[in-house]
Amino acid sequence: MARAVVGRWGKNLAIRFPADIAKAAGLGDGQWVEIVSARDAIVIRKVKAEETAESMFAGKSPQAWRAMYRGAYDWGPDRGRERVEE
Template sequence: MGARSHVARWGSSLAVRIPKPVAEQWGVREGSRIEMVPRGDRLVMRKEAHDLDEMLARMSPETLHGEVDTGPARGREVW
C-alpha cells in the first residue's frame, strides 16, 4: 500500500507523517525505531533490527526468570 504525505517542520528538524494504514501494515507505532537510508532521489525507511548486545546489556537480576517446565520429552529429543 502506498500513500502520500508531506514534509513539515518539527523544531529545527523536518518530519514526515506516516499515515495510520501504512504504519499498521508496516507494524510501527509511536516510539518505534526506524532507520532511514538515502538512495539517490529516494529515501528507504526500515524498522531497526534489535541489537542483541544492547538487549543483553540491559539484563538485570530483576528481568531474569527461572526455567519453565514444558513437560516430558516427545519424539527424539535428547535431554
C-alpha cells in the same frame, strides 16, 4: 499509494505516516527506523531493539554493580549531616 507532507519539527524535518501505512509496516509509537537515501529515493527500515535495561544489567547482582562503580565519580568529601556510610 499513500502520500504524506514533510513538516518542520524544531530544526528538523518530519514525516507523519498515514495510519494504514504504519499498520501495514508494523510501526508503532517509539519505533526506531533506519533511513537510507539515494539520488531520488528514500528507504525507511524498521530497526530491531538492540538492548533493554534488563539485558544490559543481567548477570550481576546489585552489590556487584555497586562495587564495580563505587569510585566512578568523586563527589568530594562529605560535609555536614549528609554523610553517608557504606
